[in-house]
Structures are given as structure tokens and as C-alpha cells.
Amino acid sequence: MSNARTDRPDRCPTAVVTGGNRGIGYAVAARLLDEGCDVVLVSRDRERGEAARSRLAAVGSPRLVVGDLSGVRTIRATAEALREACPHIDVLIHNAGLWPSRRVLGEDGLEQAFVTNHLAPFLLNLELEELLAASSARVVQVSAGLYVKGRADPERTPTGLDFHPMRTYADTKLCNLLLVPLFAERWQDAGVTINALHPGVIRTGLGDRRGPLGWLLKAVKLTWKSPETGARPVVRLALSGETAGLTGRYFHLEDEHALEPVAADRTLARRLWDQAAGLTGVPQTPPPVRHDVP
Template sequence: MTGGGTGPMAGKTVLVTGGTSGIGKATALGLAALGARVAITGRDLARTRDAAAGIAAAAGNPAVDPFAADMSSQAAVRQLAQEILDAYPRLDVLVNNAGGFWATRRLTADGQEHTFAVNHLAGFLLTNLLLDRLKAGAPARIVTVASAAHSSGRIDFDDLQDEHGYSAQRAYAESKLANVMFTYELARRLHGTGVSATTLHPGGVRTGIGTEDPGLLFKLAFSLARPLLKTPQQGAATSIYLASSPAAEGITGKYFVNSKPKASSKSSYDEAAAARLWQISADLVGLTARGQQPN
């Protein structure tokens, strides 16, 4: 599949994970309105098709394609990557947007702690599986949605699965710190390829995050903060900027807030920890066990 609408992103192909609602849907709409062909993912195909049709109509661009994928499943992420490779001869932008907040500890089908698996490992695996296609069409961009919550996060290499006293806030902050560290390590590994890697804090946004398993404290805090939160459209602005703006071309290894580079937490710049996290992540998703070396 090629094509798209007219506009500054015409001829570009973009994949936005978690594109059926919230920031992801607003990001997909913004990029489709700029003329890109946009692929979105969601867990339910019917719902994803409906979202794609709504985005296409609102953007005035019919080139919005739905893909079903449960990002908590490594097999589903691998299948998604293959479907994307089969569908698109080139991929210009990957927006790792899918993520969430869960109050109670649960394990995925792969035996991974759910928050870490969805918020970090899924994007890590998908990015690696699509890297060759992104490199082939360079210049290309990888944008990963993190959060200011990363600043309170800590990568506990002795308990990445949060087996010892699960805290939803701690698990979320750890996963978002992993997003930032992954981006910085990815940028180092992609040096000279023409593929950039950036990450961002979208701001506090009125979305459906946490509604699946919110917990009492989350519900209370969210209801109190709701009047102060951004709309999904406002929250998507930085993702859209990093995915499409000529001003962001070639910028890599940076963390953005309100479409401007900003320093992330001190621990996020620990290169040794980032390299260790990369290797452990590769092992957890089977990139090394299958004889596939992480890029």
C-alpha cells in the first residue's frame, strides 16, 4: 500500500500503536490530516476499523489502515510487525504510543509483568522488528511516548517483574523511565543511519488510561485533576511535531515537552544501565534466543 492525502506528509507512511482512542487517535488524525498514510493498531479489529474510518473522515484522507494487535502478547507484536512489512514497502515513521496503567499486578501470556510488557517490551520488540524497513527508507523517525512520571522511576534489575510488593505507580514510572532509556540507547545504536529516535511527555491528558483497572487512588486523583488536563488533541501535539515537523528532522536522542527539548531525569542518562536494559529486554522478547541480534 502506498499513497495518502495531500499535504506536507503526502507520500509518507506512519504507524501509530494504540491509535483507537486518546492521544494515539489524535496523533493519527493529525498525521492523516497532514497527508500521511497512517496505520493504527488496537486490540479489537472491529473497534480499530471504526476508529480508522472516523479518522479518515475527519482528516479528509482515506488512507487510514486498521491492524488488530494485543500489545501484551509478543506473538501478536511479531504478527503485527509482519503484517506491516507485508503491507508497506516503506515505513517513514513509527510512533510507539500504546501503553497504560494497571492498579493490580498481572502477568501476560508470556509470563511478563503486564505494565512493563505493554509499556516497554512491546515497543522495544516492534521497533527492532521494523528497524530494517525504517533504515531502508531513511530519513525516518521513531517517536516513543513516555511521561514525566519517568522522573520518579527506577529500573530495579533485581525485580523487573515487580514480584516483591507491586505498586502501580512504581511500575508505571519504571516503564516510562524504560521508554526514555530505550530511546537514548536506540539513538546511539542508530547513529549514522538516518533514523532518529525521540521521546516525549505529552502532558496530563484526559484519556481512557487506567480505566481498565484504575484503583481507588487513581480514580480519585484523576477526577480531581480532570479540569486541569489537556485534551487528547493538545496531548498529541508533541507526538505530531516529532513525527512530522521539518524542524525536528535529524534530531535524535532527545526528550521533549510541549514540542521543545528538555532534560530528562538524571538516571535516564545512565548509559551502562541503558545498555543492560537493552540486553535484558532483548532476552525477554526472544530477539537473542532466536539467533536474532538486537540492532
């Protein structure tokens, strides 16, 4: 790509992509391989992960880490597997996401989209923090423009008491997005950057349903853009010299946008951070809320 990263180290950059076995994650992995990165796919299902790795062999030699991001215990196990597989991490792309059709509680008693979309990126960031800091890494959070429709209710959203087959996806994406500025502040002296983006309305399996509604959705998706199109702005944030040094930002495709007020509530963000720390059992706390930061 024409705007590829200009500050690459002599070694091959290592890029971790969660949910890298299909959809946008797969397309991102393909582009990163084409850019010469050492790509590590994180896939919940070993068979699907191996199939993706085999297909990607046409453009490179990706590695596979099998990891389940739907429970605190298994997120920690995934982080441990990544630490064993990766002596360094230069890029961490949080792409894995869940849009459920019904309320399902995992082994922690938490709603699974809340865990996968919100707690998993939070906990992976902290579990991998030393590796990220050692490489002055870039963290990219694949978000969703639907966050503007979300409501983050710390009392109800974690256990799905406010579950809705359409809105829960927006709620949990909003929870995750609220923490991006806090991570940016936490890492400001470590050289680690974090940015979020909406990659567009992309034709993937996310949110697929059964029955007549599912058939209708599949028909509508035929008009949506391809995963390869959605991958472009993600890889730009991960590698481009144009975005080097930017942190705590939100992008719609390649254009930076200010967060809507629903995602700019710093008091709520601190509350969600503290709750996530309690639910995952981590002692870390974010920097103090700085009211002079826009």
C-alpha cells in the same frame, strides 16, 4: 500545521501509530491524516479499531492493523502484520501504554505494563528495523514526565515483584526511556531518528480506576488538557522540518530537556537492553557504550 515536514518524499508518507484507536493516539492519527499521511492504526481490539477508523474517515482513509502488544509472541505477530501492510514506514509512533491497577502476568510470565510500555517498543523497533532504515524513518516514543519517579530494577520490575498501582507506570516508562539513546546510536548511520517526549497531562482513559478513586480521578481529569493538545508535540516530532535530524533527545511538550540522572545511567541502560534482548529472543546488540557521548 504551519511547521509541517519539509523533506517529504513524493509519495505519501506512511505513519504507524500504536494505540491509535483512542486518546492521544487517535488525535495524532487525525492530525497526520490532515497532513496527508497514509496512517496505519494499531489497535488491540478489532471492534474499537474499526470504530476509530470509521470516525477518522471524515479526515482521511486510515488503515487498521489489529495487534496485541502485551506479549512477546503477539508483538512479533503485530510486527509481521505491519510488514505485510506497509511496503515502507516513514514514521513510527509508539503511543500504546498501560497503567495497571493490579499486577497481571501475561503468557510470558511478565508483568503486562513492563511488556506493553517497554518491551513492545523495543521489539517493534528491531522487527521493523529494515523498513525504518529504508525510509530514513522517524521514531517517536510517547513517554511520561513521571519517569523521574521511576525505579528500574531488572531483577524485580519485569515480573512485577515491585508492583505498585501508581509507581509501576513510572518504572516501566523509565525502562523504555533509558533505551532511547542506545537506539539513537544504533541507527546513527542508517538515517533513522528516535526521540521521546512527554505530551503533557492529558485527559485520556489511561489509568482509569473503578470505585470512589476512579470517580475522583475522572473529576480531576476534567481540568486536564485534551488529547488534541497532546497530539500537537507528537506530530511536530514526526513531521516538522524543525526537528528533522534530531535524535536521542527528550522533549517536554515542544521544548528539549536533558534527561534527569535516573534516565541517564548508561550502564543500567545496557543491562536493560541485554535483558530485553534475552526476553524477546533477539540476537541484536546495541553499539558499545561510548563514554564520550553526553
